[in-house]
Amino acid sequence: MKINSLDKLKKIRNEYQKNVCLRVNSTDSENSDIRIEILIGMATCGISAGAKDTFNAFQEELAKQGVNDAKVVSVGCIGYCHSEPTVQVNIRGREPVLYGNVKKEEVQEIVQKHIKGGNPIEALTLAINFERA
Amino acid sequence: MVEISNNKKLLRIALRNCGLLNPEDIFEYIALGGYESLGKAITQMTQDQVIDEIKKSGLRGRGGGGFPTGLKWELTKKQKSQEKFIICNADEGDPGAFMDRSILEGDPHSVLEAMAIGGYAIGARKGLIYIRAEYPLAIARLSTALQQAGENGLLGENIFGTDFSFDIYLKYGAGAFVCGEETALINSCEGKRGEPNYKPPYPVEEGYWGYPTCVNNVETFANIAPIITKGAQWFASLGTEKCKGTKVFALVGKIKNVGVIEVPMGTTLREIIYDIGGGIPGGRKFKAVQTGGPSGGVIGEANLDTPMDYDSLISIGSMMGSGGMIIMDETDNMVKIAKFYLEFTMDESCGRCTPCRIGTKRLYEILNKITSRKGTMADLDALKQLAYMVKDGSLCGLGQTAPNPVISTMKYFWDEYLAFIKDVDHPRGEGRYTAKNKIGIRS
Incomplete structure (x- = not known):
C-alpha cells in the first residue's frame, strides 16, 4: 500500500490512532478495544538487563490470569537506565505508572495487584506522568 | 521508590517518541504524527522555505561542533552538481555516550523522515546512514524501518505523488573513532581507509565521490521534524540566546540516576547532576565532570553553574561534544583519568598526521611515567608544552582536541600532578625549570 498523498497519510493516521491514544492520554480512548497497555523498554540497555524475559513473562502471566484486553508493546529506551528493565503500565482512565527494575520475578505481582487489582505497587514505581518529561 | 525529582527541567524533542512507540511499527509512528513534516515540506514548501525554516529555528549541529544546520543545508544546496548526498553520522564512538543509540533504537523513523526532508531541501536523491557495526540492534531496527518506509512509499520514487525521489542506504563503520570526523567518515563510506582529509574543500563542496555532501548527526536529524511541524518560532523560543532547543546527554559514572536525559540548552551542570541525576552515590563528594568524551575537558566544582551550551563550555576549556557526561567523585584520580583518555585517543589516532x-x-x-611515580618537574613542563603542540598542529578534530583532558586537568587539578612528582621544586607550577642539556625542553 503506497501512501501517495498527504490526505492518505492523515487517513492512516486516524485509522491507527486508536492503537496509540492510550500512550498520550488516558481519557479519550473509549473506542479502542485495548484497555491496558504495558510498554517495556527494549533497547540495548533494557535487553541486557533482562527485558526480554520480562516481556515473555508478561505475556505468559496475562494469558495465565485471563487478562485479554491488555497489550504488551516493546518500545525504545525511556532514559532511566539506572532502573532497567523499565515497564510502563497505561490503564484507561488512569495516570500511567512507570516501574523500574522489573525482573521476571516481579511480573506476577504487577499483573495480580495492579492490572487485575488496580493498585500500583509503590515500592517499584518511578515518577512519571503524561507530560512524560 | 526511586526519587526522580524535578521532571519539569526535562524537555523531550529529539527523544519525543523514545519509550513511547514500538520502533518496529511504522504505523505507530504515523499515528503519532510521523511523516507529516515530510509531507508538508515536499508538497507545501519550496526548498528555500525548508532551509529558511531550519535557519530561523537556530538549530546547530548536535554532533559537537555546533555548526548551524540551516547554513550547512544552504551551502550544500547552492553547489551546482547533478548529484548530491546527505549523510547521517551515527558513528557514536565516545566512551560513555549512547544518546544516538537511544534515538536509533527507540525512534528510527524520525531520523529517516528528517533525512528525506534534508534531501529535498538540498536537492539530494540519495542518503546514507553511517552507523557503527557495534550497534546491531540499532542496525536491525533501522533496516526494518527502511523496509517499512519503502513499502509504504514514504521513501523511494515519487514520494507523496511529487517528483521528489529519495532513497537511504546503510553503511557500517568498522569501529574507528576517527570516522566520526566527517571527511574520514566519507572516506570510510567510499571504502577507503578512515582517515580525515584536508579542509577545504569542505564536504559541502566535494564530499562523497566528489559530490556535494551534507553530513549531520543523528540528534540533529531527530530535531528536524518537530521544527517543520511546530515552526521555527517555537524551537527558537527554547534554550539560550545563541543556542536554541534542547540537548540530549548521557549521564554515566559516579551518579545515582545513570541514563539519557534531554534538557533545554542553558541548563546548568548543577541542575543536571544534582536535580536530574540525583547526585553522587555513597555520600561521596563531587569532584569533576568530563563533558565531550575524550575531546572535552574536565569541569570542576567551581564551574558547576556554567550553563550548558556550545560557547560557555568552550570558554571554560571543555566542549559540548556529542553529549556524553562522565561524573567523577572524590575517589577518582584526575591524572589517571587524563591518562585513560590519552590511551583511548592514542589508540584511535589514525596516524595520518605526525603531531597526533x-x-x-x-x-x-x-603520563604513564608520572603515574608510576618516576616523573619529574621537567616531565610536567614537557607534558604541557607537548599538549599545546598536538592541539595546534593536528589535522583533524581528533588530534586538535585529544590533549584537552590533559590541559584541563592540569589547570584545575595541578595538585594531583604534583603529588606524583618526586622532586617538587616549584609547587605553583608555572615553569621555572631550565633545561639541563642541549636537547632538554625549555618551558
Whole structure:
C-alpha cells in the first residue's frame, strides 16, 4: 500500500490512532478495544538487563490470569537506565505508572495487584506522568 | 521508590517518541504524527522555505561542533552538481555516550523522515546512514524501518505523488573513532581507509565521490521534524540566546540516576547532576565532570553553574561534544583519568598526521611515567608544552582536541600532578625549570 498523498497519510493516521491514544492520554480512548497497555523498554540497555524475559513473562502471566484486553508493546529506551528493565503500565482512565527494575520475578505481582487489582505497587514505581518529561 | 525529582527541567524533542512507540511499527509512528513534516515540506514548501525554516529555528549541529544546520543545508544546496548526498553520522564512538543509540533504537523513523526532508531541501536523491557495526540492534531496527518506509512509499520514487525521489542506504563503520570526523567518515563510506582529509574543500563542496555532501548527526536529524511541524518560532523560543532547543546527554559514572536525559540548552551542570541525576552515590563528594568524551575537558566544582551550551563550555576549556557526561567523585584520580583518555585517543589516532600520531603516544608515555611515580618537574613542563603542540598542529578534530583532558586537568587539578612528582621544586607550577642539556625542553 503506497501512501501517495498527504490526505492518505492523515487517513492512516486516524485509522491507527486508536492503537496509540492510550500512550498520550488516558481519557479519550473509549473506542479502542485495548484497555491496558504495558510498554517495556527494549533497547540495548533494557535487553541486557533482562527485558526480554520480562516481556515473555508478561505475556505468559496475562494469558495465565485471563487478562485479554491488555497489550504488551516493546518500545525504545525511556532514559532511566539506572532502573532497567523499565515497564510502563497505561490503564484507561488512569495516570500511567512507570516501574523500574522489573525482573521476571516481579511480573506476577504487577499483573495480580495492579492490572487485575488496580493498585500500583509503590515500592517499584518511578515518577512519571503524561507530560512524560 | 526511586526519587526522580524535578521532571519539569526535562524537555523531550529529539527523544519525543523514545519509550513511547514500538520502533518496529511504522504505523505507530504515523499515528503519532510521523511523516507529516515530510509531507508538508515536499508538497507545501519550496526548498528555500525548508532551509529558511531550519535557519530561523537556530538549530546547530548536535554532533559537537555546533555548526548551524540551516547554513550547512544552504551551502550544500547552492553547489551546482547533478548529484548530491546527505549523510547521517551515527558513528557514536565516545566512551560513555549512547544518546544516538537511544534515538536509533527507540525512534528510527524520525531520523529517516528528517533525512528525506534534508534531501529535498538540498536537492539530494540519495542518503546514507553511517552507523557503527557495534550497534546491531540499532542496525536491525533501522533496516526494518527502511523496509517499512519503502513499502509504504514514504521513501523511494515519487514520494507523496511529487517528483521528489529519495532513497537511504546503510553503511557500517568498522569501529574507528576517527570516522566520526566527517571527511574520514566519507572516506570510510567510499571504502577507503578512515582517515580525515584536508579542509577545504569542505564536504559541502566535494564530499562523497566528489559530490556535494551534507553530513549531520543523528540528534540533529531527530530535531528536524518537530521544527517543520511546530515552526521555527517555537524551537527558537527554547534554550539560550545563541543556542536554541534542547540537548540530549548521557549521564554515566559516579551518579545515582545513570541514563539519557534531554534538557533545554542553558541548563546548568548543577541542575543536571544534582536535580536530574540525583547526585553522587555513597555520600561521596563531587569532584569533576568530563563533558565531550575524550575531546572535552574536565569541569570542576567551581564551574558547576556554567550553563550548558556550545560557547560557555568552550570558554571554560571543555566542549559540548556529542553529549556524553562522565561524573567523577572524590575517589577518582584526575591524572589517571587524563591518562585513560590519552590511551583511548592514542589508540584511535589514525596516524595520518605526525603531531597526533606521535604526540598522543608521547603524551601517554609521559603520563604513564608520572603515574608510576618516576616523573619529574621537567616531565610536567614537557607534558604541557607537548599538549599545546598536538592541539595546534593536528589535522583533524581528533588530534586538535585529544590533549584537552590533559590541559584541563592540569589547570584545575595541578595538585594531583604534583603529588606524583618526586622532586617538587616549584609547587605553583608555572615553569621555572631550565633545561639541563642541549636537547632538554625549555618551558
